[in-house]
Amino acid sequence: MPGPRKWRHRHQRYFERWTAPRESILDLLSRTSKHMSAKEIYAILYRLSPGIGLTTIYRTLDLLVKMGLINKFTIGDGQSRYEFQHEDKKGHHHHVICSKCGKIIDYSDFLEDELELVHKTEKHLSQKYNFKVLGHNIEFYGLCEKCQ
Amino acid sequence: MPGPRKWRHRHQRYFERWTAPRESILDLLSRTSKHMSAKEIYAILYRLSPGIGLTTIYRTLDLLVKMGLINKFTIGDGQSRYEFQHEDKKGHHHHVICSKCGKIIDYSDFLEDELELVHKTEKHLSQKYNFKVLGHNIEFYGLCEKCQ
DNA sequence: ATTGATAATGAAAACCATTTTCAATAACAA
DNA sequence: TTGTTATTGAAAATGGTTTTCATTATCAAT
Numbered sequence: 001m002p003g004p005r006k007w008r009h010r011h012q013r014y015f016e017r018w019t020a021p022r023e024s025i026l027d028l029l030s031r032t033s034k035h036m037s038a039k040e041i042y043a044i045l046y047r048l049s050p051g052i053g054l055t056t057i058y059r060t061l062d063l064l065v066k067m068g069l070i071n072k073f074t075i076g077d078g079q080s081r082y083e084f085q086h087e088d089k090k091g092h093h094h095h096v097i098c099s100k101c102g103k104i105i106d107y108s109d110f111l112e113d114e115l116e117l118v119h120k121t122e123k124h125l126s127q128k129y130n131f132k133v134l135g136h137n138i139e140f141y142g143l144c145e146k147c148q
Numbered sequence: 149m150p151g152p153r154k155w156r157h158r159h160q161r162y163f164e165r166w167t168a169p170r171e172s173i174l175d176l177l178s179r180t181s182k183h184m185s186a187k188e189i190y191a192i193l194y195r196l197s198p199g200i201g202l203t204t205i206y207r208t209l210d211l212l213v214k215m216g217l218i219n220k221f222t223i224g225d226g227q228s229r230y231e232f233q234h235e236d237k238k239g240h241h242h243h244v245i246c247s248k249c250g251k252i253i254d255y256s257d258f259l260e261d262e263l264e265l266v267h268k269t270e271k272h273l274s275q276k277y278n279f280k281v282l283g284h285n286i287e288f289y290g291l292c293e294k295c296q
Numbered sequence: 297a298t299t300g301a302t303a304a305t306g307a308a309a310a311c312c313a314t315t316t317t318c319a320a321t322a323a324c325a326a
Numbered sequence: 327t328t329g330t331t332a333t334t335g336a337a338a339a340t341g342g343t344t345t346t347c348a349t350t351a352t353c354a355a356t
Contacts, residue, residue: 016303017352038342053306058343074222078314079342096279105277110269117261125288129253131244134290140273142282164332165323186313201335206314226343227313 014067021045021052025060029070029084035095035104037079073137075102098144107140114138162215169193169200173208177218177232183243183252185227221285223250246292255288262286 015022024045029036038061042054061082064070070082075097085091093108122133163170172193177184186209190202209230212218218230223245233239241256270281 019304019352021305051306055307055344056305059304072224096273096277096281098279099282105273105279107269107273109272110265113265113268117258117265120261121255121258121288124257125244125253125255129244130293130296131246131253131288132291132296133244133288134247136286136288138284138286140269140279140281140284143280145278148278148280167323167333169334199335203315203336204334207333 021056035081095139097141100147103144169204183229243287245289248295251292
């Protein structure tokens with residue numbers, strides 16, 4: 001029961017076979033702006049195809065992270081969350097996390113100021129420590145409007 | 149068997165009794181620059197006083213985080229890590245994390261540029277979303293010298 | 297289209313960091 | 327010194343994630 005295979009021919013070095021679960025998990029994440037946990041993804045996909053297993057969700061998420069198609073992060077509630085990694089720089093954003101209710105606001109203002117700082121820092125880190133920077137993570141935490 | 153109680157009279161609203169485990173955990177973290185997990189802390193303190201329990205380590209770490217005396221964070225290896233929160237701004241730093249071996253470099257250059265961006269952002273977030281920013285987290289990840 | 301090698305899957309069990317339970321202990325005010 | 331009760335620690339429970347392994351399904355070769 002293979003669906004449309006629009007991800008089929010990308011990054012093929014990471015896998016041998018492109019399967020229905022891989023298609024559906026990546027497709028789901030690419031269509032939502034939510035920051036979903038493995039269980040939440042499982043709950044949704046289970047309704048569509050009850051044969052799917054939570055194990056496969058975890059394995060596929062790992063794969064997609066390695067492929068750089070999705071990001072993995074945590075809001076401190078003991079589980080990992082995943083979001084689609086948009087290719088354009090317009091998709092770049094940070095998380096503003098409410099420490100009380102876990103609400104996440106995606107925030108993307110001041111990107112230019114930020115990029116300047118990030119580039120400066122990356123250059124410096126590579127010179128000072130010979131550290132190869134692959135990514136960065138900026139987040140703010142505090143209390144959302146409702147939780148104050 | 150209470151030790152020296154140099155933390156005794158601070159933040160007393162968070163607890164009723166200042167005990168030996170609390171003293172020793174905070175003392176240990178205040179003396180190291182390492183980023184330790186609960187188990188690592190347990191392993192060290194167990195040698196000094198074998199009566200101590202891992203449960204107490206976790207409970208005390210939670211308490212110290214609430215008191216603002218230590219920071220809790222993760223490097224993505226499935227366990228929480230803790231570091232002493234120095235009072236002076238000189239103690240402020242970020243983490244540069246090697247995705248492969250987990251090595252952490254504490255990094256604190258460009259703090260002025262960063263603070264400028266952070267303040268700008270905090271102000272903006274409070275205006276735009278009425279979000280009360282309590283803290284922020286900036287980290288870089290990639291490959292350290294040895295792991296490239 | 298069929299076949300065969302084997303990558304990928306899913307159910308169950310294992311794993312492991314963290315939390316909860318609860319009886320015993322110890323801090324400290326009186 | 328004593329009594330109250332906050333705190334502790336051992337054991338059990340919890341819950342997210344990983345491992346195991348027999349089964350299934352992809353896809354290259356036929």
